[in-house]
Amino acid sequence: MNYGKEKIAVYRTYASSLEGVRTIPESSFDGRDNTLFGLDVRVQVDGEAFLPSFSEGDNSMVVATDSMKNFVLHQAGEYDGATIEGFLEFVGSQFLDTYSQMESIQMSADEIPFEERDVPGENDFEDSGLVFRQSHNESAFGEIYLDRSEDGPVIADHISGVTDIELVKVKGSSFTDYVQDEYTTLPEREDRALHITLDIFWTYAESADALGTDPERYVPAEQVRDIAQVVFHEVDSNSIQDLIYQIGLRVLERFPQLESVSFEANNRTWIQERDLDGDAKVLKEPPRPTGFQQFSMDHSDLEEMSE
Numbered sequence: 561m562n563y564g565k566e567k568i569a570v571y572r573t574y575a576s577s578l579e580g581v582r583t584i585p586e587s588s589f590d591g592r593d594n595t596l597f598g599l600d601v602r603v604q605v606d607g608e609a610f611l612p613s614f615s616e617g618d619n620s621m622v623v624a625t626d627s628m629k630n631f632v633l634h635q636a637g638e639y640d641g642a643t644i645e646g647f648l649e650f651v652g653s654q655f656l657d658t659y660s661q662m663e664s665i666q667m668s669a670d671e672i673p674f675e676e677r678d679v680p681g682e683n684d685f686e687d688s689g690l691v692f693r694q695s696h697n698e699s700a701f702g703e704i705y706l707d708r709s710e711d712g713p714v715i716a717d718h719i720s721g722v723t724d725i726e727l728v729k730v731k732g733s734s735f736t737d738y739v740q741d742e743y744t745t746l747p748e749r750e751d752r753a754l755h756i757t758l759d760i761f762w763t764y765a766e767s768a769d770a771l772g773t774d775p776e777r778y779v780p781a782e783q784v785r786d787i788a789q790v791v792f793h794e795v796d797s798n799s800i801q802d803l804i805y806q807i808g809l810r811v812l813e814r815f816p817q818l819e820s821v822s823f824e825a826n827n828r829t830w831i832q833e834r835d836l837d838g839d840a841k842v843l844k845e846p847p848r849p850t851g852f853q854q855f856s857m858d859h860s861d862l863e864e865m866s867e
C-alpha cells in the first residue's frame with residue numbers, strides 16, 4: 561500500500577554548483593554550475609496510517625498529493641546542495657520530519673537536462689550564462705528510499721543512473737558465431753553499424769556517498785555517460801552483451817566506491833540497404849521487435865578479469 565505524486569516538474573535557478581568532483585581520463589566533466597537545475601520528481605509514501613483511506617474512505621491521515629507537489633516545490637528553494645540524490649534525500653527527510661504518519665518514503669527523479677548556449681565573446685565563443693536549451697539526450701536519474709530510525713530518517717536503499725543514452729558506432733562492431741539452426745535467418749556481420757540505447761544504474765557501497773556532500777566520492781552521471789561512449793569507441797565488440805560488460809568493468813575500475821553497476825541495453829541497429837564503395841553504406845530502420853540485454857556486475861567481476 562502506498563500513494564504519491566509523480567511528474568512533479570521542478571526548475572530551480574542558481575542552485576549550488578557541483579565542484580570538487582574527481583576527474584577521470586574518459587571525461588572532461590569536472591563539475592556543473594547548476595544555473596538551471598531541472599527535475600521530474602516522484603514521491604511515494606508508505607504507512608499503516610493510510611490504510612483507512614483505502615479501506616474506509618477515511619482521509620483524516622491523508623496528505624493530499626497536491627500538497628506533496630507544493631512541498632517538493634517549496635523544498636527546492638531550501639536545498640543548498642548540488643546533486644539529484646542530495647535533493648531527494650533532503651526532501652524525503654523533510655517529509656518524514658513533517659508528517660509522522662509517513663513510515664517510509666521513496667523519492668526518485670529524472671533530470672530535465674539543459675545545455676548552456678554559446679554566444680560570441682571577446683576572442684571566441686563563450687557560455688552565455690543566461691540562455692539554455694532543453695536537451696532531449698540522456699539524463700541523470702536518482703532514487704532514494706528513506707526509513708525512520710531513532711536518529712531520524714536513514715537511507716534504506718538508493719540507486720543512481722543515467723538513462724536514454726543513444727549511441728551509434730558506424731564501424732568496428734561485429735556479431736558473429738551465434739547459434740545457427742533452422743530458425744536462424746540473421747546474416748553474420750564481421751562489421752556492422754551498431755546503434756544502441758542504454759540505461760546505466762549504479763549503487764554505492766556507502767549510501768551517503770550518493771548524496772554528493774563529499775564531491776570526491778560522488779559519481780557524476782556525465783562521467784559514466786562519457787565512459788560508455790569512450791569504451792564504445794575503443795572496443796571492437798562482438799555483441800552488445802560484450803560491449804556493456806566492458807563498459808561496466810571500466811566504471812567499476814574508475815569508481816571503487818561503487819557497489820554495483822547494471823545495464824539495460826536495447827538494440828536499434830539499422831539494416832543495411834546498400835553497400836557502397838569503401839566503408840560507405842545506406843541503412844534503414846530495423847523492423848520491430850527489438851532485442852534487449854540486461855546485466856548487473858560488481859567488483860568481483862573486476863577481480864576475475866585481473867586474475
Ligand SMILES: O=c1[nH]c(=O)c2[nH]c(=O)[nH]c2[nH]1
Pocket residue numbers: 735746798799800801827851
Ligand atoms: O549484440 C547483439 N546481441 C544479440 O544477442 C543479438 N541478437 C540479434 O539478433 N542481434 C544481436 N546483437
